Amino acid sequence: MPLRLDSRQADFDTAFAALLASKRETSVEVGDTVAAIIADVRARGDEAVAELTNKFDKAGVTPETLAFSETEIDAAVARVSPEVMAALETAHQRIKAHHEKQKPQDHIYQDALGVTLGTRWTAIEAVGIYVPGGLASYPSSVLMNAVPAKVAGVDRIAMVVPTPNGQYAAAILAAARIAGVTEIYRIGGAQAVAALAYGTQSIPRVDKVIGPGNAYVAAAKRQVFGQVGIDMIAGPSEVLVIADGSANPAWVAADLIAQAEHGMGAQSILVTTEKGLADAVVAEVDRQLALLPKQEIAREGWEEFGAVITVASLDEAVPLANRIASEHIELALDDPQQLLPRIRNAGAIFLGHHTPEAIGDYVGGSNHVLPTARSARFASGLGVLDFVKRTSILGCDPTSLAALSQAAITLAEVEALDGHGRSISIRLNR
Ligand SMILES: NC(=O)c1ccc[n+]([C@@H]2O[C@H](COP(=O)([O-])OP(=O)(O)OC[C@H]3O[C@@H](n4cnc5c(N)ncnc54)[C@H](O)[C@@H]3O)[C@@H](O)[C@H]2O)c1
Numbered sequence: 001m002p003l004r005l006d007s008r009q010a011d012f013d014t015a016f017a018a019l020l021a022s023k024r025e026t027s028v029e030v031g032d033t034v035a036a037i038i039a040d041v042r043a044r045g046d047e048a049v050a051e052l053t054n055k056f057d058k059a060g061v062t063p064e065t066l067a068f069s070e071t072e073i074d075a076a077v078a079r080v081s082p083e084v085m086a087a088l089e090t091a092h093q094r095i096k097a098h099h100e101k102q103k104p105q106d107h108i109y110q111d112a113l114g115v116t117l118g119t120r121w122t123a124i125e126a127v128g129i130y131v132p133g134g135l136a137s138y139p140s141s142v143l144m145n146a147v148p149a150k151v152a153g154v155d156r157i158a159m160v161v162p163t164p165n166g167q168y169a170a171a172i173l174a175a176a177r178i179a180g181v182t183e184i185y186r187i188g189g190a191q192a193v194a195a196l197a198y199g200t201q202s203i204p205r206v207d208k209v210i211g212p213g214n215a216y217v218a219a220a221k222r223q224v225f226g227q228v229g230i231d232m233i234a235g236p237s238e239v240l241v242i243a244d245g246s247a248n249p250a251w252v253a254a255d256l257i258a259q260a261e262h263g264m265g266a267q268s269i270l271v272t273t274e275k276g277l278a279d280a281v282v283a284e285v286d287r288q289l290a291l292l293p294k295q296e297i298a299r300e301g302w303e304e305f306g307a308v309i310t311v312a313s314l315d316e317a318v319p320l321a322n323r324i325a326s327e328h329i330e331l332a333l334d335d336p337q338q339l340l341p342r343i344r345n346a347g348a349i350f351l352g353h354h355t356p357e358a359i360g361d362y363v364g365g366s367n368h369v370l371p372t373a374r375s376a377r378f379a380s381g382l383g384v385l386d387f388v389k390r391t392s393i394l395g396c397d398p399t400s401l402a403a404l405s406q407a408a409i410t411l412a413e414v415e416a417l418d419g420h421g422r423s424i425s426i427r428l429n430r
């Protein structure tokens, strides 16, 4: 049974605060292990990467076989059914079209003093994309990581994916082929992140490491930050469904289960104005879980981390949702537009009864790598902006320099930086 709360109960604030504070990530202390792995990869390069990959993944690799060969990629692509290829193509085309619209524009202008000011966007030269593969295989995540990088104009994309027991889904390599990624290594975990960040004999270093992964991957990304950029730490998945009496309990239940089946601390929460709907959804989740072949993970997630909150009105649901700041928010309402402008903190918002979150996971076009653990208060989902950087442009002529010089020299004096002031005054009255 998931946690049941009602905003009218006396201890609601305390119970809600406890829900927000609940720790869902693995309790294993991974920081020291990861630090040792990174140090080993920095010291011994490919030898260490191969050894650690065989230790954790039993992948049977050597320093010479870390990269997938062109022949292996061709063979994998040939094994993928036309139906799966077509689905990947559909997803690719839609994700690409949506991300094209995120491309930022350069701009340059002259202000009233004649100063030229501009902003120029340039793509990051080399990025490493981490595709998780320890417990499950995510071809869709290949596309979600690689497509915005391609759209941004990144020159080099190095993809890493673990291959436990030497096994991998052919669709992973097919998705990479469709996205135009050719440099692919069969490595994962902290050793893969370290190899991307510091480089090895056979894996040139990158400038930024992107992508979701487990606690080891997250810790490694934290530890290499500064040496390289990172996108975000995307932890266990979450959904918050806001529903009123117009919602279909079976559909809501199915969406809660879809997120809970990610396991590893995934969380599904329902906030509703209707106690009857809440009861029906709880019963329906139980009924539908029993139909799932792999029901244990989803059941555990739902019972351990799930919650059903009843509220007096949709107005009450809004601040709760903004405090939860879920990775995904579904507005299971006849009129989702009434709430949309008031939802401030969410990785992605799904409108109305006919937009299950899973459509966004695969083919909607928006990105499924999203901020978790309440970080939607300050972070955004993966997109083109993660693969570009901004450079400002400034230009003065003698007249505009003269107009600005006195204020600048005054500020240099305030900061006691005489050299700064002099670099300006030396140009005046010539
Ligand atoms: N947010 C998203 O978009 C998104 C998408 C897909 C997956 N995910 C999440 O990514 C995660 C994937 O986790 P995963 O474990 O399946 O795959 P993973 O690829 O993240 O991790 C596998 C690696 O973990 C390392 N590892 C495992 N045990 C270790 C140990 N004891 N010591 C050192 N290293 C160890 C190994 O090197 C292994 O290669 C899940 O939490 C999943 O929900 C998120």
Ligand SMILES: N[C@H](CO)Cc1c[nH]c[nH+]1
Pocket (backbone or CB within 6 Å): 138, 140, 141, 237, 262, 361, 368, 369, 370
């Ligand atoms: N819902 C996950 C995190 O947003 C992404 C995913 C991949 N495959 C299926 N789902």
Ligand SMILES: [Zn+2]
Pocket (backbone or CB within 6 Å): 237, 258, 259, 262, 358, 361
């Ligand atoms: Zn999902």
